[in-house]
Amino acid sequence: MIKYIITSLFLFLGLQTTVLAQCISGNCQEGKGAYLFKNNSARFVGSFQKGLPWGEGQCHFSNGDEYDGQWQAGKFHGKGALTLADGSTLDGRWTEGKFMGKSLPDQNRPEKSISQKERRTWALVVGVSDYHHMPVLRYADDDAYQFHNQLLASDGLSLSSDQVKLLINESATREKILEELTNIANQAGEEDIILFYFSGHGLKGSFLPFDYDGFNNQVFHNEINGRLKKSKAEHRICIADACHSGGIMAARSADSWISNWYPMLADAQIPMTFFLSSKSSERSLESKGLRMGVFSHFLIRGLKGEADMDLDQSVTLGELFQFVSKGVTEYTGHMQNPILAGEFDPSLILRPGK
Incomplete structure (x- = not known):
């Protein structure tokens, strides 16, 4: 399953740098807006910089896959979740379009204090x-x-x-x-x-x-x-x-x-x-x-x-x-x-x- 997920991921990463067909609404250069990819292959809604998805955003792919999270220069970057059409999910941290691992625990959640002497x-x-x-x-x-x-x-x-x-x-x-x-x-x-x-x-x-x-x-x-x-x-x-x-x-x-x-x-x-x-x-x-x-x-x-x-x-x-x-x-x-x-x-x- 993991191999399938990663293979599918790279197939659709190419969409991130595709020249988009049109800006549906909003400011798709420096602001928030909605873009429709060429041939209706995907639809992105979120923040933009330099004409690229940058910041928070959600992308729906025509095959049923969906990515919801952070972007940078048109690539998955930061915290985000890629959910495939079959229901499987890669939820965690991304770097330049590559999945780097699971999400860290909620930083706002109080954790028990462990002194360095207790931990070996x-x-x-x-x-x-x-x-x-x-x-x-x-x-x-x-x-x-x-x-x-x-x-x-x-x-x-x-x-x-x-x-x-x-x-x-x-x-x-x-x-x-x-x-x-x-x-x-x-x-x-x-x-x-x-x-x-x-x-x-x-x-x-x-x-x-x-x-x-x-x-x-x-x-x-x-x-x-x-x-x-x-x-x-x-x-x-x-x-x-x-x-x-x-x-x-x-x-x-x-x-x-x-x-x-x-x-x-x-x-x-x-x-x-x-x-x-x-x-x-x-x-x-x-x-x-x-x-x-x-x-x-x-x-x-x-x-x-x-x-x-x-x-x-x-x-x-x-x-x-x-x-x-x-x-x-x-x-x-x-x-x-x-x-x-x-x-x-x-x-x-x-x-x-x-």
């Missing part, structure tokens, strides 16, 4: 470079080492060693990854955070551990979700830095992390956050100059405190994403754009104040 973070960090049946990677293991160290560092998350498990190269077998993931899922309490970080090769629907033999021993995404589903943890965050390969500015696997992960997210039916190194149509990059993946470089810098935009000495998930996204995008000349997707709270504190 449990992390499994996996990095594999030394593959026998895949191209050897240059920095995947180093990325994982440095991310692990930042979780423990006093200028990072200040986690205790019993809260973090590191699996590098030969220790990162399929059996060990699933075993340790089960362990942290069982340890995490109701208010806690689970972090799963993976740097290495991936195939459609799976990560590749050290003992992948070309055919067997993949760690499938649904196996990861299945273990996390059993946890009491309130927040489950997967940070995926896709495959490395050779070159000065080396390209990682172009496999579509979003399209691979979203079916698993739908099947899991649990709150999951996905912090991914690049869009599905892009390649994740690493740099000899940085001696690590570009995404992981800015991720670690952000957790050191550089992402503290409001200078309150803590780093939230939203601040970290903004910092990493800006850094990676600028460093790679817009060739790589990280994604934060799924269900998440941008105010969630990852690095507590010092």
Whole structure:
């Protein structure tokens, strides 16, 4: 169903930039009005800027689909719901016409106060470079080492060693990854955070551990979700830095992390956050100059405190994403754009104040 919804979405996104046949009423340049698309394919009612849907608006498509929500430059952007003719709905946040995840809880609803001391973070960090049946990677293991160290560092998350498990190269077998993931899922309490970080090769629907033999021993995404589903943890965050390969500015696997992960997210039916190194149509990059993946470089810098935009000495998930996204995008000349997707709270504190 999710694949059908996304396919239908992109079929109709083309209508957003179609030259409209006529303005039915109101001010369709700078104000509020109603537009009728060419051949009566769709009808938009709402706000306009520069002659494009911009702000709040509702669009009815001739096939029965309907989008109601926020727009920017003629594209779904912000909060909105796309309801298809069959009754299925994508309700949440949109960025430039792409569905980014479910809606956040009502910000006006009072929530119970949870001190950072009550909330604990449990992390499994996996990095594999030394593959026998895949191209050897240059920095995947180093990325994982440095991310692990930042979780423990006093200028990072200040986690205790019993809260973090590191699996590098030969220790990162399929059996060990699933075993340790089960362990942290069982340890995490109701208010806690689970972090799963993976740097290495991936195939459609799976990560590749050290003992992948070309055919067997993949760690499938649904196996990861299945273990996390059993946890009491309130927040489950997967940070995926896709495959490395050779070159000065080396390209990682172009496999579509979003399209691979979203079916698993739908099947899991649990709150999951996905912090991914690049869009599905892009390649994740690493740099000899940085001696690590570009995404992981800015991720670690952000957790050191550089992402503290409001200078309150803590780093939230939203601040970290903004910092990493800006850094990676600028460093790679817009060739790589990280994604934060799924269900998440941008105010969630990852690095507590010092």
